[in-house]
Amino acid sequence: xxxxxxxxxxxxxxxxxxxxxxxxxxxxxxxxxxxxxxxxxxxxxxxxxxxxxxxxxxxxxxxxxxxxxxxxxxxxxxxxxxxxxxxxxxxxxxxxxxxxxxxxxxxxxxxxxxxxxxxxxxxxxxxxxxxxxxxxxxxxxxxxxxxxxxxxxxxxxxxxxxxxxxxxxxxxxxxxxxxxxxxxxxxxxxxxxxxxxxxxxxxxxxxxxxxxxxxxxxxxxxxxxxxxxxxxxxxxxxxxxxxxxxxxxxxxxxxxxxxxxxxxxxxxxxxxxxxxxxxxxxxxxxxxxxxxxxxxxxxxxxxxxxxxxxxxxxxxxxxxxxxxxxxxxxxxxxxxxxxxxxxxxxxxxxxxxxxxxxxxxxxxxxxxxxxxxxxxxxxxxxxxxxxxxxxxxxxxxxxxxxxxxxxxxxxxxxxxxxxxxxxxxxxxxxxxxxxxxxxxxxxxxxxxxxxxxxxxxxxxxxxxxxxxxxxxxxxxxxxxxxxxxxxxx
RNA sequence: GGUCGGUUAACCGAGUGGCUAGGUAGUGGUCUGCAAAACCAUUUACGGCGGUUCGAAUCCGCCACCGACCUCCA
Numbered sequence: 001x002x003x004x005x006x007x008x009x010x011x012x013x014x015x016x017x018x019x020x021x022x023x024x025x026x027x028x029x030x031x032x033x034x035x036x037x038x039x040x041x042x043x044x045x046x047x048x049x050x051x052x053x054x055x056x057x058x059x060x061x062x063x064x065x066x067x068x069x070x071x072x073x074x075x076x077x078x079x080x081x082x083x084x085x086x087x088x089x090x091x092x093x094x095x096x097x098x099x100x101x102x103x104x105x106x107x108x109x110x111x112x113x114x115x116x117x118x119x120x121x122x123x124x125x126x127x128x129x130x131x132x133x134x135x136x137x138x139x140x141x142x143x144x145x146x147x148x149x150x151x152x153x154x155x156x157x158x159x160x161x162x163x164x165x166x167x168x169x170x171x172x173x174x175x176x177x178x179x180x181x182x183x184x185x186x187x188x189x190x191x192x193x194x195x196x197x198x199x200x201x202x203x204x205x206x207x208x209x210x211x212x213x214x215x216x217x218x219x220x221x222x223x224x225x226x227x228x229x230x231x232x233x234x235x236x237x238x239x240x241x242x243x244x245x246x247x248x249x250x251x252x253x254x255x256x257x258x259x260x261x262x263x264x265x266x267x268x269x270x271x272x273x274x275x276x277x278x279x280x281x282x283x284x285x286x287x288x289x290x291x292x293x294x295x296x297x298x299x300x301x302x303x304x305x306x307x308x309x310x311x312x313x314x315x316x317x318x319x320x321x322x323x324x325x326x327x328x329x330x331x332x333x334x335x336x337x338x339x340x341x342x343x344x345x346x347x348x349x350x351x352x353x354x355x356x357x358x359x360x361x362x363x364x365x366x367x368x369x370x371x372x373x374x375x376x377x378x379x380x381x382x383x384x385x386x387x388x389x390x391x392x393x394x395x396x397x398x399x400x401x402x403x404x405x406x407x408x409x410x411x412x413x414x415x416x417x418x419x420x421x422x423x424x425x426x427x428x429x430x431x432x433x434x435x436x437x438x439x440x441x442x443x444x445x446x447x448x449x450x451x452x453x454x455x456x457x458x459x460x461x462x463x464x465x466x467x468x469x470x471x472x473x474x475x476x477x478x479x480x481x482x483x484x485x486x487x488x489x
Numbered sequence: 490g491g492u493c494g495g496u497u498a499a500c501c502g503a504g505u506g507g508c509u510a511g512g513u514a515g516u517g518g519u520c521u522g523c524a525a526a527a528c529c530a531u532u533u534a535c536g537g538c539g540g541u542u543c544g545a546a547u548c549c550g551c552c553a554c555c556g557a558c559c560u561c562c563a
Contacts, residue, residue, distance in 0.1 A: 030563095031563075033563075041563095043563055173492070174492090243563070275563095283556080284563090317501090325495090326557080327501085333501045336512060340511085382502065382504095383511085389510095390511085400528050464523070477525085
């Protein structure tokens with residue numbers, strides 16, 4: 001198992017060599033969605049990013065336990081302590097049970113993830129299924145003196161925590177400065193400090209989702225679930241915690257505080273954050289009302305979209321940028337990704353009919369080494385893709401006869417594509433299958449042979465007519481040096 | 490206002506103190522009955538002003554602009 005992989009640790013703000021705590025095992029926790037609405041382009045970016053990490057770690061031979069939670073309770077809107085629960089709000093709007101809402105959006109979320117060929121995590125725990133664990137965690141924090149109870153609610157004492165530990169180390173914030181720069185929010189008299197956050201909230205009379213607890217009938221605070229579930233499934237200390245950059249503060253900061261307050265030590269070794277997707281230079285945000293849902297992207301049904309984009313086009317678009325950069329959405333960029341992906345997939349198919357030469361005029365093993373280097377360098381998928389396009393050029397040139405590739409190098413290339421294009425980048429050839437249907441294949445052979453006869457007699461009107469009519473039927477015909485190839489549009 | 494990050498050619502998007510990233514689009518050529526594809530060649534770059542250096546787009550400083558976080562967000 002090689003350990004050349006380096007990843008950017010948000011905690012140290014630099015690239016660090018990845019050294020697992022207990023090789024060959026790796027514990028990976030990623031903040032999953034709050035299931036109160038359909039999944040959007042931003043979700044795709046986050047989960048494609050960590051899917052890439054998951055796939056590459058497995059490729060390196062690690063045994064990864066990947067935990068991605070589903071938030072189905074406790075996530076409030078607006079001010080963290082006064083807002084309405086997102087799930088409950090949606091339940092009221094759609095006149096459903098909260099858990100019906102949860103199920104509905106879990107179903108579409110998982111469907112979208114499958115469309116994007118994102119592998120299922122090892123465990124997808126739900127917050128509502130871990131109320132006991134969350135309560136136990138609160139008890140530990142209370143016992144250690146870093147939380148207090150007011151009116152049946154329990155809050156984390158940030159100021160006290162900050163005296164011994166460092167609240168703000170992940171996001172680079174200093175508590176005193178935060179306090180100076182923050183306006184006093186109203187309606188927070190239950191809390192001792194403005195940055196204290198809820199661990200347990202007493203349910204108001206109309207609140208639907210509620211559980212008994214030593215403090216009140218209520219529900220857990222949002223930040224708690226990740227600490228509780230990561231500890232349960234990955235242990236007190238584990239390797240990697242991931243999520244969107246926007247979660248760094250306050251969510252991940254609070255997670256660090258909770259775990260540290262409960263166990264006296266931090267739980268995460270490497271923090272990784274993916275950057276945002278922007279639309280016309282601005283972050284996609286609910287408040288800006290510029291969301292594009294994945295279903296809309298796949299169907300083209302959105303005012304900003306000129307056309308539909310397939311799941312693999314979206315995946316490839318995301319992978320063509322580095323995960324720590326913002327990517328700006330545009331139709332042009334998506335269309336460029338679509339074309340590029342087609343080129344990659346066609347070259348992969350051409351690989352199968354490549355005629356070997358006695359020797360090679362290209363260095364395939366060097367290409368392979370470069371692919372690994374790119375991924376080892378903080379998952380540099382754009383560089384990896386650029387190397388794969390060098391492979392594309394070699395394949396096409398070999399088909400044309402301007403480069404030579406030996407039998408063993410063809411095998412290496414095939415392995416290279418299988419490994420990096422399909423296993424690591426997780427791409428799928430969406431257009432594959434045209435030749436799978438034997439009957440169609442036979443019919444097409446007859447048509448192509450008849451057309452070839454016409455061509456041999458230089459009856460161009462007939463041959464062009466056949467090509468034209470096939471096109472209308474959705475079949476693209478391309479003449480080769482000997483014969484022709486076809487594909488379904 | 491505080492903190493952090495960015496500004497790369499027509500568009501997207503990497504990277505580096507001196508060596509063509511890549512994709513898409515454009516132009517010219519090869520191939521072809523034509524078309525498509527492919528191949529070869531090729532145009533417009535590193536926000537501005539200084540500084541360090543033999544050499545900077547890459548390091549430093551200042552300025553301009555953009556964005557993120559500081560409230561829910563992937």
